[in-house]
Amino acid sequence: MSSTKDKVKGKANEVAGRVKQASSKPSTRAEGRMQERKGEAQQVKGKVKDSLKDRIDKA
Template sequence: MGSTADKIKGMANEAAGNVKQAAGKTLNKPGLQAEGIAQERKGEAQQALGKGKDAVKKVIDKA
């Protein structure tokens, strides 16, 4: 998967995680809130992976 796809999927997971967190808090469902936190962290990791791929590509392109 390319860096752009990783970053897009990461942003989508972060957004979905934030929605789940808010819903869990509003509905007093700690399980849903925890699921949202986990999904948000997954999204952050995917975005970091995409940024890392960009950095590696820049180094390779300079070589």
Template sequence: MGELKDKVKGNLNEAAGKIKQQSDNPETREEGAEQEGKGKAQQFSGKVKGALGDDI
């Protein structure tokens, strides 16, 4: 279950980050880039959990 949860959270964070990067505000664009990176990390975590099991 943790695998799916991480992947979904990752997808949502990545999408929100991409939207924020379209802003005219430089601070919001930077925040969006960070959020997109966080989303990618969460997706990777979900993939690892899927490969090794949710017990990690």
């Protein structure tokens, strides 16, 4: 997956996670927290890919 796709999917997961956290159901709120964390990790993955690509291009 490209770095841009990772970042976009990550942002989408963060937003969906935040929406779920607004639920009154504890299990849904917990799921939302996990989904938000997953989104954050996906965005980091995309940033790392960009950084690696930049370093390879400079070499």
